[in-house]
Amino acid sequence: MVDLAGLELKELEDFVESLGHRRFHAKQLYRWIWKRGVTDFAQMTNLGRDLRAALGTAATVSTPEVVRRDVSEDGTQKFVLRMADGRQIESVFIPDTPAQTFCVSTQVGCAMGCAFCLTGRMGLVRNLSAAEITAQVRLLARTLDLLDKSFNIVLMGMGEPLHNYDATMKALRMLNEPVGLALHPKRITLSTVGLVPMMDKLAQEPLMPNLAVSLHAATEETRGAIVPLNRKYSMQDVIDACKRFPLAKRRRIMFEYVMLAGVNDSNEDARKLVKVLAGVKAKVNLLPLNAAAGIPFERPDDARVNEFAKILVDRGLMVSVRKSRGRDIRAACGQLIVEGQGRQSAAQRLAAEL
Numbered sequence: 001m002v003d004l005a006g007l008e009l010k011e012l013e014d015f016v017e018s019l020g021h022r023r024f025h026a027k028q029l030y031r032w033i034w035k036r037g038v039t040d041f042a043q044m045t046n047l048g049r050d051l052r053a054a055l056g057t058a059a060t061v062s063t064p065e066v067v068r069r070d071v072s073e074d075g076t077q078k079f080v081l082r083m084a085d086g087r088q089i090e091s092v093f094i095p096d097t098p099a100q101t102f103c104v105s106t107q108v109g110c111a112m113g114c115a116f117c118l119t120g121r122m123g124l125v126r127n128l129s130a131a132e133i134t135a136q137v138r139l140l141a142r143t144l145d146l147l148d149k150s151f152n153i154v155l156m157g158m159g160e161p162l163h164n165y166d167a168t169m170k171a172l173r174m175l176n177e178p179v180g181l182a183l184h185p186k187r188i189t190l191s192t193v194g195l196v197p198m199m200d201k202l203a204q205e206p207l208m209p210n211l212a213v214s215l216h217a218a219t220e221e222t223r224g225a226i227v228p229l230n231r232k233y234s235m236q237d238v239i240d241a242c243k244r245f246p247l248a249k250r251r252r253i254m255f256e257y258v259m260l261a262g263v264n265d266s267n268e269d270a271r272k273l274v275k276v277l278a279g280v281k282a283k284v285n286l287l288p289l290n291a292a293a294g295i296p297f298e299r300p301d302d303a304r305v306n307e308f309a310k311i312l313v314d315r316g317l318m319v320s321v322r323k324s325r326g327r328d329i330r331a332a333c334g335q336l337i338v339e340g341q342g343r344q345s346a347a348q349r350l351a352a353e354l
C-alpha cells in the first residue's frame, strides 16, 4: 500500500501513472485530500470508477487519530494525536491572533534539551514524516472547518524543525501546493534553536518560511547554561547566520526570548540584548516562562517583563510579549509533552530491572 498522505503532487502524478491512469487525475486526487480533507476514495466522485477501484487496492491516506481534544477558556485547543505506530504528538489551534494559527510538531520529543522546555525532557523519540507533519494541518483544519479559510502555521510544537530538515521542507512544499491548501510561505513561521548549518541550508530554499530564532539570552554564558546547543553553535555563530540570512523586503527575523526570573531578565540583560541584535533586522518576542512541574525556573512578574520590554523599545527594537494561550490545558509553549513515551527515566529503568 502506498501512503498518499506523504506524496508531493509530482510523486502522486507518477503514482497515478504507474496505475495506468492519466497524470492529470493526480491533481483531482490532491485536491480531494488536501483541499477537501476527504480520504475515502469512494467519495471522490469526479474520479472514474476504475481509478477509484485501483486506488482502493493500492493506496491509503494515513491520518492520525485524535485521542484527546482540550478546549481552553481562551479558545485555544490542544489535540493529542496518535500515529500509526502508537506514538503521540500534540498540535495546538490558537484562534484570532489575529489570524487563526496552527502550532504544529515536527518530531516526537526533541534532542536539544533546553533547560526550561518539557518537550526537551522527553529526549528525541523519533522524527515525524512529511505525511505526519502535514496531516496535523489537514486534520485540524478539517475538524475545525477551516479548510477553506486562511490560517497561519507555526512550527513551534514539539521538536526542532531544522533537526528534521528534509521532512520539514517536504511538508512545506506539500502545504504550498497550489491545487491543495496553497499556503503561502509568508503564512508559515519556522522556529529554530539555532542549528547554524541548517539555517544556511534553509537560506538556499526556494520556499522560504518566516524565520524565528530562539535566542533566550544576551551572553554566551547565560545561553550556554540554558540552551545546550550553544556549546556547539555559539550565540555569535547564530547571530552571524541571521545576518547572512536573506530576507524579503520589510521582513524581520523574530527572536524568541523565554524570560526566566533572575536568570536572563535583568535590565543589564536587556541592554546587552540590544547590542547583540545591532545590525540584524530583528523583532523580539518575549515569552515569560510557562512554568511546569519539573522545570527549575520561575516566571518573572509582569512589571519585570514590562520594564525589560521598555528598555528594548526605547532603544528602537520592535517588541511583543507573547500571551500564554491555553495555559489551563497545558497547551502553551514548552508545555507540550506526551507522558510516558519519552526515554525511560532512571526510576522507570530501575523499576523495569527489578
Ligand code: SAH
Pocket (backbone or CB within 6 Å): 110, 114, 116, 117, 118, 155, 156, 157, 158, 159, 160, 161, 191, 192, 193, 212, 213, 214, 256, 257, 258, 287, 288, 289, 290, 291, 295, 333, 334, 335
Ligand atoms: N525547537 C524550536 C521550536 C519549538 S519550541 C525552538 O526551540 O525554537 C517554540 C518556542 O517555545 C521556543 O522559542 C521555545 O524556546 C519556547 N519555549 C520552550 N519552553 C518554554 C516554556 N516553558 N515557556 C515559554 N516558552 C517556552
Ligand code: SF4
Pocket (backbone or CB within 6 Å): 110, 111, 112, 113, 114, 117, 118, 119, 120, 121, 157, 158, 159, 160, 193, 214
Ligand atoms: Fe527542543 Fe525547542 Fe524545546 Fe529546545 S525549546 S528542547 S529546541 S523544542
